[in-house]
Amino acid sequence: EAQVTQNPRYLITVTGKKLTVTCSQNMNHEYMSWYRQDPGLGLRQIYYSMNVEVTDKGDVPEGYKVSRKEKRNFPLILESPSPNQTSLYFCASSFFNSGGNQPQHFGDGTRLSIL
Amino acid sequence: SQQGEEDPQALSIQEGENATMNCSYKTSINNLQWYRQNSGRGLVHLILIRSNEREKHSGRLRVTLDTSKKSSSLLITASRAADTASYFCATDYFYNTDKLIFGTGTRLQVFP
Numbered sequence: 001e002a003q004v005t006q007n008p009r010y011l012i013t014v015t016g017k018k019l020t021v022t023c024s025q026n027m028n029h030e031y032m033s034w035y036r037q038d039p040g041l042g043l044r045q046i047y048y049s050m051n052v053e054v055t056d057k058g059d060v061p062e063g064y065k066v067s068r069k070e071k072r073n074f075p076l077i078l079e080s081p082s083p084n085q086t087s088l089y090f091c092a093s094s095f096f097n098s099g100g101n102q103p104q105h106f107g108d109g110t111r112l113s114i115l
Numbered sequence: 116s117q118q119g120e121e122d123p124q125a126l127s128i129q130e131g132e133n134a135t136m137n138c139s140y141k142t143s144i145n146n147l148q149w150y151r152q153n154s155g156r157g158l159v160h161l162i163l164i165r166s167n168e169r170e171k172h173s174g175r176l177r178v179t180l181d182t183s184k185k186s187s188s189l190l191i192t193a194s195r196a197a198d199t200a201s202y203f204c205a206t207d208y209f210y211n212t213d214k215l216i217f218g219t220g221t222r223l224q225v226f227p
Contacts, residue, residue: 004157042203042219043145043158050213058214065201090157100207100215101165106157 002027006091006107012060013081014115017070021076021110023091031094032074033058034066036087043090044070046084052096081114119147119204119218127224134191136221138204141183145207147180148215149189152201161189161202166209194225 004025012020026033033048035058045058049068063085064076074093080083088108094102119140128134138147146167150158162178164187171178177190177223191198201220208214 002198033215042221043205043217045214045216048214056213059216063148063170065163098207100162100212103148103160103163104150104158104215106159108157109155109172111155 001106004091004093004105004107006089006110008110010111015082016080018036019080019081019110019112021077021089021091021112023074023076023107024072025073025091025105027093027095027105028071029050029093029095029105030071031066031098033092033104034064034074034076035090035092036060036085037087037090046076046089048063078112081112083114086092086112086114090111119206120203120210121202121218121221124219125220125222125224127226128194129226130194130195130196133226134194134198135224136189136223137216138187139223140206140218141185141206143182143185143209145212146191147178147187149187150203150204150217151179152203152220154200155181158203164176187214191223195199195224196227199219199223199225 034046035043039103047066091107091110122137149161203220205217
């Protein structure tokens with residue numbers, strides 16, 4: 001089954017404790033991205049990647065890191081999480097190297113709470 | 116920066132009625148997409164419409180795009196309780212199709 005898989009689905013952690021949210025897709029998509037969703041603000045893009053070893057900042061990259069060493073994986077790293085990063089996070093992927101002209105396939109989300 | 120804004124923010128209708136949601140955006144685009152999100156779940160792609168298209172259909176969904184007014188509408192005909200969800204528009208930028216910018220969404224409630 002074609003899918004985007006995020007792990008963990010839920011995480012409660014404390015300020016400053018490094019964490020990684022994994023994202024994996026099995027559709028051989030070139031484009032992958034991370035969004036955060038906050039009430040009243042919709043989805044905001046954190047980082048995106050147009051292919052292996054190619055990443056770029058979205059609209060809200062501060063406090064986050066990403067890497068794209070393999071085509072199927074795009075982990076999101078919070079080196080020193082803070083409470084303002086408490087949010088619902090989504091990973092998405094699509095064919096080709098563009099987010100705008102291709103339908104995005106979303107994972108089921110990761111709900112992060114940082115105390 | 117917010118590119119798209121949906122209107123209304125919330126909409127409640129009875130089953131069988133039509134639901135219309137609007138999206139306005141600020142700068143020129145190449146593509147506009149509509150997504151549905153069931154409560155707390157991932158977004159599901161509905162329709163992509165390109166800037167040189169005016170109307171697109173998919174089952175009970177009809178999307179229009181007016182680039183002169185920088186606006187789009189999503190019409191759901193003969194709505195069902197299962198259509199209850201949040202609906203988001205998303206656009207790229209004319210000079211940059213790398214990124215997809217989402218609006219804040221319309222929350223649709225369909226009562227049986």
